[in-house]
Amino acid sequence: MRAMAARDLSPRRAAALGLFVAVMLLLPLLVNAYIVSVLVVVLFSAYFGQSWNIMTGFAGQLSLGHALYVGLGAYTSAALFVHFGLLPWLGMLAGMAVAALAGGAIAALSFRFRVGGVYFALLTIAFAEFTRILFDHFGWVGATEGLFLPVANLAHDDPLRLRGSPRMFYYLLLALSLAALALSHHLLNRRVGYYWQAIREDEEAARALGIDVFRYKVAAMALSAAMTALGGGVLAFYDNNLYPDTVFAMSRSIEIITAPIIGGLGTLFGPVLGAVLLTGLGEIMTNLSNAAEISGLKQWFYGAALLAIVALQPSGLWPWLRRRLGLEEGRR
Amino acid sequence: MLYLNIIVSGLLTGAVYGLMALGLSVIFGVIRIVNFAHGEMMVLAMYGAYVVNARLGLDPLLVLPLVTLALFGLGYALQRLLINRYIARPDHEQFLLLLALATIITASLLMGFGPDARNVQLDYGYDSYQIGAILLDKVRVFAAGGAVLGAAALWSFFRFSRTGKAIRACADNQVGAQVVGLDVKRLYAVTFGLGAACVGAAGCLLLLLVDVQPYIATDYTLLAFIIVILGGLGSMPGALLGGILVGVSEALAGFLVEPSLKSAFSFGLLILVLLVRPQGLLGRA
Numbered sequence: 001m002r003a004m005a006a007r008d009l010s011p012r013r014a015a016a017l018g019l020f021v022a023v024m025l026l027l028p029l030l031v032n033a034y035i036v037s038v039l040v041v042v043l044f045s046a047y048f049g050q051s052w053n054i055m056t057g058f059a060g061q062l063s064l065g066h067a068l069y070v071g072l073g074a075y076t077s078a079a080l081f082v083h084f085g086l087l088p089w090l091g092m093l094a095g096m097a098v099a100a101l102a103g104g105a106i107a108a109l110s111f112r113f114r115v116g117g118v119y120f121a122l123l124t125i126a127f128a129e130f131t132r133i134l135f136d137h138f139g140w141v142g143a144t145e146g147l148f149l150p151v152a153n154l155a156h157d158d159p160l161r162l163r164g165s166p167r168m169f170y171y172l173l174l175a176l177s178l179a180a181l182a183l184s185h186h187l188l189n190r191r192v193g194y195y196w197q198a199i200r201e202d203e204e205a206a207r208a209l210g211i212d213v214f215r216y217k218v219a220a221m222a223l224s225a226a227m228t229a230l231g232g233g234v235l236a237f238y239d240n241n242l243y244p245d246t247v248f249a250m251s252r253s254i255e256i257i258t259a260p261i262i263g264g265l266g267t268l269f270g271p272v273l274g275a276v277l278l279t280g281l282g283e284i285m286t287n288l289s290n291a292a293e294i295s296g297l298k299q300w301f302y303g304a305a306l307l308a309i310v311a312l313q314p315s316g317l318w319p320w321l322r323r324r325l326g327l328e329e330g331r332r
Numbered sequence: 333m334l335y336l337n338i339i340v341s342g343l344l345t346g347a348v349y350g351l352m353a354l355g356l357s358v359i360f361g362v363i364r365i366v367n368f369a370h371g372e373m374m375v376l377a378m379y380g381a382y383v384v385n386a387r388l389g390l391d392p393l394l395v396l397p398l399v400t401l402a403l404f405g406l407g408y409a410l411q412r413l414l415i416n417r418y419i420a421r422p423d424h425e426q427f428l429l430l431l432a433l434a435t436i437i438t439a440s441l442l443m444g445f446g447p448d449a450r451n452v453q454l455d456y457g458y459d460s461y462q463i464g465a466i467l468l469d470k471v472r473v474f475a476a477g478g479a480v481l482g483a484a485a486l487w488s489f490f491r492f493s494r495t496g497k498a499i500r501a502c503a504d505n506q507v508g509a510q511v512v513g514l515d516v517k518r519l520y521a522v523t524f525g526l527g528a529a530c531v532g533a534a535g536c537l538l539l540l541l542v543d544v545q546p547y548i549a550t551d552y553t554l555l556a557f558i559i560v561i562l563g564g565l566g567s568m569p570g571a572l573l574g575g576i577l578v579g580v581s582e583a584l585a586g587f588l589v590e591p592s593l594k595s596a597f598s599f600g601l602l603i604l605v606l607l608v609r610p611q612g613l614l615g616r617a
Contacts, residue, residue: 300436303434
C-alpha cells in the first residue's frame, strides 16, 4: 500500500492535478455564458465517459448502450419530481437504483448465458433501443410528447432542488467528475480493480486464478450504470425536457463511448481529455459549418478526426500526452 | 386473407433485408469484424442508384450490376488499405474505425444531397400481381426475386469457385490457410468486397420499396445486426431466415399493434434469441 501512496504523491502528478482543479474552478468566472454552456457539455461528456470507462475500460466488457442508463436516471428522477414533487437528489438515488438493477440484470443475463464480446455489445444496443421504443409509448412519462420540468426563474441558485444557472450545474458536474476520478483511482488500486483488469486482459486466466468472474463483471456493470444514471438525473434537471428519442438515442450511446476511447480507454484521465477535445472540436466545427452553411460538414470533420485518431493513436491521446508531460506513473 | 397478404408482403421485404444482412454475416464470419458502417454503405448504394435514375431515368434494377460492382470495389479497397490493419486490434478500436467510416459516409451524403427523403418513380410502381386471393406488389416481387438471385449467386460462389473455397478455408482456419500458401490479405479484401456487394445489390432493390435519406443508415445497420444474430452470425441461410423473420414480424407488428412499435418487436426477438440461443437460430454452437 505504501508504494501506491508514494506513487500518488509524486510531486509532478500532484502539481498537475492541483493545477487542473484550480483552472477548472476558476474557468467559469473568466469566460462568457456561451463558453460556460459548452463547458457544461464537456463535463457531462467527461462524467458519462468516466462512468462507462469502469465497465469497458476497467472490466473490459464493451457496452454500446449506455444511453439506457442515462435515460433511466433522467426519467426516474424527473418523473418522481413531476408527479410526486420528490426532491431531485432523492429521485436521482432512485434512478441510480433502477439503473443498477437494470445494468446488473442485463449483465447477469448475458454472462450467465455466456454472451460475450461482440454479442454482448450488440445485446446492450438491443436493450437500449428496446427501452427507447417502450418509453415512446409510456404515457405516464409523456411518451413521444416529452416530459417537461417546470422552469423556475430563481434569483439565486438552489442546488438542493437543482434549479439554477448553468454555472451552478458546472460546479456540480465538476464535483461529480472529480468524485468519479477519485472513485476510479480508488477502485483501480483495490482488489476489485485488479480483478477487473485481470478479467479484461484474460478472462480464462482470471477464472483459473479463482476470481469470481461473473460476480465482478456484473458488479462493474451495476456500478457503471448507477454512476451513469446519476449524470442522467442531473441532465434531466439541466435540460428540463426529456424525449425518449434524444435521451435514449443510439447516438448518445456512441457519444458517451467516443470520448473515453479517444482519450485513452481504461486510463483515469482519458475520458476527461477526450471530452474536452471532442466537445471543443464539435463546437468549432458547428460554428464553422454554420458559417459555411454546409450541412454535414461538421459530421464529416468529426468522422475524419475519429479516423485520424484511430489511425495515429489507437490507444488514445492521454497515454501519449502523459508521456509528453512527464506524468507517467512510476510503475508499469 | 388480409393476414396472408401482410405476411407475404413481409416475407418479400424480408428477403431484401436478408441479402443486406448476408453481407454483414459474410464479413463477420470470415474476417471477424463487425461492420458498423453496414447500413451506411447500403444507403450510399441507394443514393448511387437514385442518382443514375434521376439523371438517366434508368430503372434501379438495371443499375444494380453497376452499383454492386462499385460497392465491391469500395469494400475491397477499404479492407485492403484500412481495415486489414485492425483485424487483430481490440473490439473498441475496430468499432471506432468503422464508426468513423460510417460518420464520413453519412456526412458526405448529407453534404451532397441534403437531409430530404428521395425516391425513384417507376411506371410499374403501383402494379400488382393477383394469385388467388393474394395481391402482390410488383416492385416487392422484383425486389425479393433479385435478393434471392443475389443470395444464390453468393452461395454458388462460396460453394463452387476456387476463391470461394479458399475464403471458406480462411474462415475455418486462418493459420492453416496461411500455411498452405493462401493469400489471406487478398481473400479478406475479396470477402469484404463481397459483403459490400451484397449491400450494393440490396440497396438498389430496397430503393424500389422505400425512400432514402442519409439518417436512416443507422437504422439499417441495427436491422442488419438484429437479423444476423437471429439467424446466427456467420451463417448464410441464417441471414436469409433472419431477414424473412424480421420482415414478417415488422409487417405484422405494423398492422396489428402500431407501426412505431415494429422495431421493438425485432429488438425483443433479438434479446430473446441472444439469451436463449446466443449462437442464433441456424448458427453453430
